[in-house]
Amino acid sequence: MKKIYLASPHMSEEKYEEKYVKEAFDTNWLSTVGENLNKFEESVREYLGVKASVALASGTSAIHLGLKSLGVEKDDIVFVSDLTFSASVNPIIYQDATPVFIDSEPSTWNMSPKALEKAFEKYIPKAVVVVHLYGRATRMEEIVKICEKHNVPILEDAAEGLGTIYKGKYLGTYGKFGALSFNGNKIITTTGGGMLVSNDEQKIAKARFWSTQSKDPARHYQHSEIGYNYRMSNVLAGIGRGQIQVLERRIAKKNEIFNRYKEAFKDIEDIEMMPENEDERSNQWLSALTLRENSKVKYLDIIEALEKENIESRPVWKPMHLQPIFEKYDFINHNDNGISVGEDLFNRGVCLPSDTKMTEEEQNRVIRIIKSLF
Ligand SMILES: *Cc1c(COP(=O)(O)O)cnc(C)c1O
Numbered sequence: 421m422k423k424i425y426l427a428s429p430h431m432s433e434e435k436y437e438e439k440y441v442k443e444a445f446d447t448n449w450l451s452t453v454g455e456n457l458n459k460f461e462e463s464v465r466e467y468l469g470v471k472a473s474v475a476l477a478s479g480t481s482a483i484h485l486g487l488k489s490l491g492v493e494k495d496d497i498v499f500v501s502d503l504t505f506s507a508s509v510n511p512i513i514y515q516d517a518t519p520v521f522i523d524s525e526p527s528t529w530n531m532s533p534k535a536l537e538k539a540f541e542k543y544i545p546k547a548v549v550v551v552h553l554y555g556r557a558t559r560m561e562e563i564v565k566i567c568e569k570h571n572v573p574i575l576e577d578a579a580e581g582l583g584t585i586y587k588g589k590y591l592g593t594y595g596k597f598g599a600l601s602f603n604g605n606k607i608i609t610t611t612g613g614g615m616l617v618s619n620d621e622q623k624i625a626k627a628r629f630w631s632t633q634s635k636d637p638a639r640h641y642q643h644s645e646i647g648y649n650y651r652m653s654n655v656l657a658g659i660g661r662g663q664i665q666v667l668e669r670r671i672a673k674k675n676e677i678f679n680r681y682k683e684a685f686k687d688i689e690d691i692e693m694m695p696e697n698e699d700e701r702s703n704q705w706l707s708a709l710t711l712r713e714n715s716k717v718k719y720l721d722i723i724e725a726l727e728k729e730n731i732e733s734r735p736v737w738k739p740m741h742l743q744p745i746f747e748k749y750d751f752i753n754h755n756d757n758g759i760s761v762g763e764d765l766f767n768r769g770v771c772l773p774s775d776t777k778m779t780e781e782e783q784n785r786v787i788r789i790i791k792s793l794f
Pocket of ligand 1: 477478479480481504505507508551577579580600601602603612613614
């Protein structure tokens with residue numbers, strides 16, 4: 421049986437990417453400088469409607485330089501979504517700062533405004549890292565209001581959220597900074613890569629400076645600041661330049677996939693699809709579901725049944741406050757007692773195959789296997 425993936429790289433049908441990569445070879449711009457980089461950064465600025473962007477080696481490096489731009493340093497507190505990938509948190513540690521994990525709310529699976537308020541009663545953070553899971557928006561109107569009240573800047577981890585429009589605005593444009601990822605499994609990819617976006621041109625210029633080893637303007641190599649080798653390659657930017665042209669097509673396909681699952685499972689009492697936000701055009705990066713607490717079918721049953729048929733799926737993120745490396749940091753629960761919302765979602769959630777290369781036939785196979793468990 422042909423393997424069905426969770427989310428795999430999907431180049432444009434027109435092979436735009438190959439054309440731009442070939443251009444890089446033909447012109448010998450095979451470094452971290454060149455036309456593909458300029459054009460890729462420009463296309464993302466135009467798409468999101470932001471003033472500044474810098475293409476980087478990864479989403480993680482984008483989060484890192486974003487935090488550094490916000491002045492996060494040793495012993496600062498940084499609030500961060502608890503239900504996420506470790507890459508949202510690691511850069512806080514790179515800066516020797518201290519994360520405080522903020523629980524999710526049931527209606528979005530994303531940062532709970534209520535838990536965030538509770539956290540502000542306890543700490544004064546330097547920044548808040550807000551993650552948008554699986555392409556669904558955090559309730560940014562609430563989060564922004566709370567952070568403005570306390571005068572604390574937001575860095576959006578929009579690694580999974582490129583293309584989602586929430587209440588008329590793209591994810592990644594609500595905060596002072598937005599971090600994007602072009603890792604192989606994301607909605608568009610450069611094989612590996614990321615971008616930091618903002619309306620603050622000076623701050624992005626500084627991030628660009630840091631990303632190429634902080635070389636002072638001098639004939640010899642002179643450095644007055646610590647630098648990083650975080651810049652994206654011009655070859656990979658060529659892939660991004662092609663991919664951005666099919667982003668809307670990928671979003672349409674991801675929505676078809678989600679809607680087909682939703683329709684197929686609507687009569688199964690034990691299955692609930694990840695809730696949808698009002699006034700949101702989601703990129704539907706991953707279709708996720710939860711099983712009712714008393715369901716006889718558990719999330720592992722689904723994952724194992726699919727695995728037997730060569731189909732990839734995975735659990736919802738394991739919350740950061742439950743990770744061995746991060747256990748020692750504080751966690752703010754959305755619930756007043758009992759287990760957190762994030763842990764509950766982890767216990768009952770599955771991310772389903774959401775590969776844009778998947779055919780309708782293949783998706784029906786996935787659906788049949790899951791239905792047969794009930
Ligand atoms: C993928 C991802 C990242 C990191 O991106 P990389 O490009 O892999 O470094 C960060 N946060 C979240 C939520 C992600 O899903």
